Amino acid sequence: xxxxxxxxxxxxxxxxxxSANEAxxxxxxxxxxxxxxxxxxxxxxxxxxxxxxxxxxxFRPRGDATWSDDRPVTAEDLTLALRLVSDPGLRARSxxxxxxxxxxxSVGDATVVTLTxxxxxxxxxxNKVRVVPAHRHTAEEYAEGACDADPVGSGPYRLVERTxxxxxxxxxxxxxxTVPGIGTIRMxxxxxxxxxxxxxxxxxxxxxxxxxxxVDVLTEDVRAHSIRTRVWRALSFRLxxxxxxxxxxxxxxxxxxxxxxxxxxxxxxxxLPQYWPTPPSxxxxxxDVPPTGVEQxxxxxxxxxxxxxxxxxxxxxxxxxxxxxxxESETFRRVTSEVIAEQFGRFGIPVQLTPxxxxxxxxxxxxxxxxxxxxxxxVGWSGGVDPYENLASRYRSDGVYNRDGxxxxxxxxxxxxxxxxxxxxxxxxxxxxVMRMTHEDSIMAPLANPxxxxxxxxxxxxxxxxxxxxxxELPQYANLIRSxx
Numbered sequence: 001x002x003x004x005x006x007x008x009x010x011x012x013x014x015x016x017x018x019s020a021n022e023a024x025x026x027x028x029x030x031x032x033x034x035x036x037x038x039x040x041x042x043x044x045x046x047x048x049x050x051x052x053x054x055x056x057x058x059f060r061p062r063g064d065a066t067w068s069d070d071r072p073v074t075a076e077d078l079t080l081a082l083r084l085v086s087d088p089g090l091r092a093r094s095x096x097x098x099x100x101x102x103x104x105x106s107v108g109d110a111t112v113v114t115l116t117x118x119x120x121x122x123x124x125x126x127n128k129v130r131v132v133p134a135h136r137h138t139a140e141e142y143a144e145g146a147c148d149a150d151p152v153g154s155g156p157y158r159l160v161e162r163t164x165x166x167x168x169x170x171x172x173x174x175x176x177x178t179v180p181g182i183g184t185i186r187m188x189x190x191x192x193x194x195x196x197x198x199x200x201x202x203x204x205x206x207x208x209x210x211x212x213x214x215v216d217v218l219t220e221d222v223r224a225h226s227i228r229t230r231v232w233r234a235l236s237f238r239l240x241x242x243x244x245x246x247x248x249x250x251x252x253x254x255x256x257x258x259x260x261x262x263x264x265x266x267x268x269x270x271x272l273p274q275y276w277p278t279p280p281s282x283x284x285x286x287x288d289v290p291p292t293g294v295e296q297x298x299x300x301x302x303x304x305x306x307x308x309x310x311x312x313x314x315x316x317x318x319x320x321x322x323x324x325x326x327x328e329s330e331t332f333r334r335v336t337s338e339v340i341a342e343q344f345g346r347f348g349i350p351v352q353l354t355p356x357x358x359x360x361x362x363x364x365x366x367x368x369x370x371x372x373x374x375x376x377x378x379v380g381w382s383g384g385v386d387p388y389e390n391l392a393s394r395y396r397s398d399g400v401y402n403r404d405g406x407x408x409x410x411x412x413x414x415x416x417x418x419x420x421x422x423x424x425x426x427x428x429x430x431x432x433x434v435m436r437m438t439h440e441d442s443i444m445a446p447l448a449n450p451x452x453x454x455x456x457x458x459x460x461x462x463x464x465x466x467x468x469x470x471x472x473e474l475p476q477y478a479n480l481i482r483s484x485x
Contacts, residue, residue, distance in 0.1 A: 001184040002460070002481070005196045005208030007330075009358060010167055010189050013159065014148035015130040016084055019095045019362070023187055025476040026169050027068075027153035028130035031059060031078060032123050033476070034385055034469060040123050044073055044131050044154060054118030059111045065176040067133045068158035074134070078111040079104055081131040083139055086113075093143040096128050097400040120419050124386035156180050156479035165189075171479070180479040181462065191358070193331045200455040207481075210455045211331040212268020218455055226270055227452045227474070228467040230279045230383040233332065234444040235324075235340065237376050238369035239404040243320060247441045248304035253322075254445035255290070256297040258343055263448050266335040271450040276435045277391060279449045283424070284387035284431040290439045294347060312348045321350045325364065325374040328355035333378045336447065340378075368403025378447070382469035387431050388419040395438060404443070411437045459485040 008021040015028040033043040042048060046062030065073040085094045086101035102114045119125065131154065137146040151159050156177060157169035166188030171180035190196040190208065197214035199205045200222045215224050235257065237244050244250055259273030272280050275289040298308070306315045313320040322344065326337035334355070341351035354374065356364075364372060365379060381401070384390045393401045396412050411434055418430035452468065462482040468474050 001186055002182045002207060002478075002483075003205040004185055004187045005190040005199055005205040006166070006187050007191070007193075007196070007209050008189065009191075010187060012148050013151040013162075013167070014145060015132050015151065015153065016094055016142045016147045017145060018148075020128065020130075020470075020473065022474075023167055023169075024130065025155075025473055026157040026185065026187075026478060027151055027155045027159065028132070029065070029154045030128070030130055031081065031126050034127050040127065040385065044078065048123070054120070055115050057113045057115070057122060058107075059113070060109055061111075062176060065154050066174055067154050068152050068172060069133070069136075070174075071133065071135055073131070073154055075106045075109050075111045076134040077131055079106045080134040080139055080142075081129055082111065082113055084132075084142060085129050087139070090139055090143045098125060098129075099398055099400070118420070121386045121388040121392075124384060124389040127384070155476075157185060175479065178479050181482040182478065185478060191329045193329070197455065206457045207460060208455055210453050212270050212453060213331055213335075215268075215453070221458055222455050223458055225454050225456060225464055227454060227463070228281075229450060229452055230281070230385065230467065230469050231380055231452075232274050232277065232279050232383050232449050233336070233378060233380040233447045234277070235336075235376055235447060236369065236379045236444040237442070238372070238374065239406060239443060240370040241375050243315075243318065244375060246304055248300055249306075249320070250442040250445075251440065252297045252300035252304070253344070253349075254439070254442045255292045255300060256294065256343060256347055256349075257292070257340060257445055257447065259292075259447055261343070262336050262339055265339050266332050267448060267450050270453060271448050274446040274449045275439075277394065277438050277444070277446050278387050278431075278435070279383040281449075282383065282387055284428060284435075286432050286435055290436075297347065308348055312350065319350075321352070322375045323352045323354065323373065325354045325356045325361075325372075325377045327358065327361040327378075329358060332380075332450065336378050366403075368405075370404050379444075382473075383449075384469060388415065391415055391431075391434060391438075392419075395434070395443075406441070406443045408437060408441060411441075459483050 006022045010023040012018045015024050030043045031045045035041045044065055045059040047060045049058045059078050061073045082104040084090050085096050086098040091097045100116045102116050105112050132147055133152050156175045158172055160170045161168040169185045171183050193211045194214050196208045197210045197217045201217045201219050237250050263271050263273050276285050278285045306313045324337055327333045337353055341353055344351050393399045397407045414430055414433050418427050421427035462480045
């Protein structure tokens with residue numbers, strides 16, 4: 001049995017309405033997925049065809065996939081999953097959303113998706129959509145939460161026990177992929193990073209995410225493994241703030257951040273500074289960095305009509321003061337917020353820090369900052385393997401993660417031309433134009449590309465060479481973990 005210390009709450013096993021957590025990554029498969037090495041791969045979809053005009057995608061389920069109640073996976077299941085994330089009457093209640101979908105239909109043994117316009121990145125947009133069984137509940141019932149009470153999936157593990165403190169999962173020997181090497185996983189949430197490291201040291205768990213600040217408590221029987229990621233962290237701004245409505249002010253704040261200090265202090269050096277809204281390893285990321293530093297930030301604020309006096313920055317009788325929220329249980333967000341507050345304070349911009357709970361953080365991440373009293377918050381996302389999906393979801397006018405009403409028609413146009421470009425060199429040039437526009441507007445300040453650290457007992461192996469989109473996706477590959485004892 002593997003005892004897993006989960007970072008996120010596992011109170012919900014809803015594969016439809018809830019954002020992914022470590023538990024749902026064990027239970028549910030997807031139409032397509034990103035494999036352990038960053039490549040798009042078919043998952044429940046056994047085949048995928050695209051019409052010559054790019055408007056019609058046809059999926060057929062693989063023939064060897066079954067649900068944990070032993071029923072086969074069918075085209076109706078794939079159709080249901082795509083309806084839940086694209087039907088205007090349902091998608092608002094789903095954790096992931098697809099736009100530009102005209103219809104989703106089961107046609108014989110296939111699922112046919114018709115789009116309103118070609119989407120070359122369509123497969124990438126699907127890689128987080130989890131599939132649930134159509135024979136258990138209707139689409140409306142799933143949208144109302146039926147999945148949480150009845151978590152039947154087609155993933156490598158099935159749920160066998162659920163308690164207030166956690167869940168127990170049993171390996172499925174009939175899983176269509178690599179059969180799990182660990183027979184049972186007992187998962188419990190340990191929200192505080194330090195507590196999770198101590199639980200590893202005290203032999204209470206076998207595996208869990210740790211932070212660089214807590215490596216010192218590990219014993220000889222526990223090894224720290226660093227894992228590459230496509231994750232990026234950013235300081236998000238409230239665009240409805242009367243002072244932050246000026247893009248020059250937001251850009252000055254982004255220029256002011258010393259990202260090298262963020263990586264050193266918040267990540268213990270396990271990561272890279274990030275200046276553009278795609279991971280540094282992405283082929284679409286510019287190799288240069290935008291102008292940054294105290295002098296550059298002062299120049300930008302001055303151009304915007306601000307003056308430094310009386311120990312602060314003033315304009316029209318108002319002082320530039322910020323209120324930043326941070327997730328209290330997560331080390332990176334807390335330390336980064338403290339570092340930024342120090343950097344801004346030295347520059348003459350006072351910062352008030354407010355710790356918030358996971359529930360409050362999740363709500364602000366889902367709905368944006370516009371209706372809150374906070375001016376900014378350190379957030380994080382998967383950068384994915386596709387630059388368009390990563391950028392479009394956050395910067396396009398209709399982006400599903402564009403929570404605060406950002407609009408830039410020119411960016412929309414260049415972004416769409418980039419994804420349609422026939423050659424990568426042309427696409428790269430267009431993506432670089434998009435990146436520079438994101439810096440000009442600075443609705444958020446990219447901060448860092450972290451490496452994740454996991455503590456594991458020395459007899460566990462099979463996960464050392466992964467590249468992941470997020471720490472809660474690692475259990476998606478738990479079927480590859482092996483024990484040498």
